[in-house]
Amino acid sequence: MALLTVLTPVLLLILCMVIGFMLVKPRETKTDTRPWVDDDLQDGDDVLEEDECVDSQGSEEDHPQVPYSLQHYSEETMLQRSKDFYKMLKQRRSVRFISPEMVPRDVIDNVIRTAGTAPSGAHTQPWTFVVVSDADLKHQIRLIVEDEEELNYRQRMGEKWVHDLAKIKTNWVKEYLDVAPYLILIFKQTYGILPNNKKKTHYYNEISVSISCGILLAALQNVGLVTVTSTPLNCGPRLRLLLKRPVNEKLLMLLPVGYPAQDATVPDFGRKPLDEISVYM
Amino acid sequence: MALLTVLTPVLLLILCMVIGFMLVKPRETKTDTRPWVDDDLQDGDDVLEEDECVDSQGSEEDHPQVPYSLQHYSEETMLQRSKDFYKMLKQRRSVRFISPEMVPRDVIDNVIRTAGTAPSGAHTQPWTFVVVSDADLKHQIRLIVEDEEELNYRQRMGEKWVHDLAKIKTNWVKEYLDVAPYLILIFKQTYGILPNNKKKTHYYNEISVSISCGILLAALQNVGLVTVTSTPLNCGPRLRLLLKRPVNEKLLMLLPVGYPAQDATVPDFGRKPLDEISVYM
Known part of the structure; x- marks a missing residue:
């Protein structure tokens, strides 16, 4: 009993410390970094590690400025061009x-060159487009993707699995990965390597590569090719190894590319009208 | 003293509960969700919260399929179109x-309609384009952005600050926020609200909105307008309040839009050639 009495203040102290620790912890994990982010593009989870440094290359100050001009269309022409471009992309599905x-390889070359004109954080151009046309390699990619898709389905569907098998199967089988003449796998370079072997952070690499993908989709539509923008989330590491990409690259998107099949169908979706996606002030 | 003795077991119990809570907590926060992610686009940090549910709307199975066709160009035409499109976007800076x-408002309307054709996770279309042309509001946005930029600079530059003031000032002053006829602020909707008032997760909302931004950049270039893709990281909350956007929306990008100034200059950057951004297999 005397021991207990002695222990009480100790326990109180420990309790206070533990509670104090719990209160302090959340503040510590949310480091309020304020890197230089003018027009750089940074992912939400980008944090400078100790062995990384921000390269000043690509910053405005180090480059001479050159004049920039662009064709100034009449208002009438602008309006017509904006309509035509919308009409073209509205057809994208x-x-x-x-x-x-x-599909001619030269066309794919130009589509990727076009995607490479996207802006990027500190002009790092953190994208690698892996274009696969080899039948064996396409099939290996298909096996990896379907393997993971099946896992996704099983875990998601749980008990309904057995009953809905037939319905589900049509979704997890990705025939187009064999059939499409090209698979374009878009990797984001999460960091670069400087001459001194230090890592160079690629701020906003995911946003930059996604912007580039948007331009790529427009370029495909412009030549009459189709794709489906897929993000095979859990296949990234296996596909990276298969395609022998370095560790600083992470798979962001996988796009099968080709002409639409003769009997192609798409779900009967609509799109939100202008007033639902915009606010003018 | 007797009171202390009585308290000891109680304190022990509380201590055990607190420690137990701490041990259990981390496992709860990292739920290993494997949602269905075929062509959905999910951000890396998307986690389903308890009061959220995945809406089945937008999934393939619930919509009837309709035939899809697209103009089939000759190889010659495709090649020419791919060249022309690349030539146009190569000029983007x-x-x-x-x-x-x-700039005619109708043109901006069509540019935003075009951006709205982007694919998105589960067809959620998680974007809001806020177009600001009001001079007062543009100026308020400028004040907020410059305020944060100055902070960024001060913290980044540290001691060099005083010496480099003149040089730096040109970077943190964003005159174009007053001058450009339009500011387009692109918000990502991180979740939606279902009819039952539950949150509907918008998987891959950041990637989807970035893809949409890529298409918007192409649409601007197509009509001879320019912008700079900026991500005013720390200004998001203040700008969201200023523009009265709901809590489920987060600012992703701020684009000043207009014709290039007569004396416009750009840094003398090059772009990586095709063989540095692509691998063919």
Whole structure:
């Protein structure tokens, strides 16, 4: 009993420390970094590690300025061009039924060059476009993707699994990964390597690569090709190894590319009208 | 003393509960969700909260399929179109010197409609484009952005601050926020609200909105307008309040839009050639 009495203040102290620790912890984990972020593009989870440094290359101050001009269209022409461009892209849909018909390689080259014109954080251009046309390699990619998709389905569907098997199967089987003449796998370079072997943070790499993907989608539509923008979340590491990409690259998107199949269908979706996606002030 | 003795077991119990709570907590926060992610686009940090549910709306199975076709160009035409499109977008640069000349509102409408054709996770279309042309509001936005930029600079530059003031000032002053006829603030909707008032997770909202931004950049270039893709990281909350956007929206990008100024300049950057951004297999 005397021991207990002695212990009480000790226990009180420990309790206070533990509670204090709990209160302090959340503040510590949320380090309020304020890196230089003018027009750089930074991912929400980018944090400078100790062995990384921000390279000053690509910053405005180090480069001479050159004059910039652009064709100034009449208002009438602008309006017509804006309508035509909208009309073209309005036709874009995520298409899963792709024709095996071969597509000229030069066209794919130009589409990727176009994607490479996207802006990026500190002009790091943190993208790698892996274009797969080899039948064996496409099939290996398909096996990896379907393997993970099946896992996704099983875990998501749980008990309904057995009953809905037939319905589900049509979703997890990705025939287009074999059929499409090209698979474009878009990797984001999460960091670069400086000459001194230190890591160079690529701020906003995911946003930058996604912007680049948007431009790529427009370029595909412009030449009459289709794709479906897929993000095979859990396949990234396996596909990275298969395609022998370095550790600083992470798979962001996988796009099967080709002409639409003759009997291609798409779900009967609509899009939100202008007044639902915009506010003018 | 007797009171202390009585308290000891109680304190022990509380201590055990607190420690137990601490041990259990981390496991709860990292729920290993494997949602269905075929062509959905999910941000890395998306986690389903308890009061959220995944809406089945937008999933393939619930919508009837309709035939899809697209103009099939000759190989020659495709190649020419791919070249022309690349040539157009190759001219795109981040331009900070914007003319005050007014731009037809109809053109901006079509540019935003075009951005709204982007694919999105589960077809959530999680974007809001706030277009500001009001001079007072533009100025308030400028004040907020410059305020944060100055902070960024001060913290980044540290001791060099005083010496480099003149040089730095040109970077943190964002005259174009007053001058550009339009500021387009792109918000990502991190979740939606279902009819039952539950939150509906918007998987991949950041990637989806970034893709949409890429298409918007292409649409601007197509009509001869310029912008600079900026991500005013720390200004998000203040700008959200200023523009009266709801709590589920987060500012992703701020784009001043207009014709390039007569004396506009850009840094003398190059872009990586095709063989540095692509691998063919």
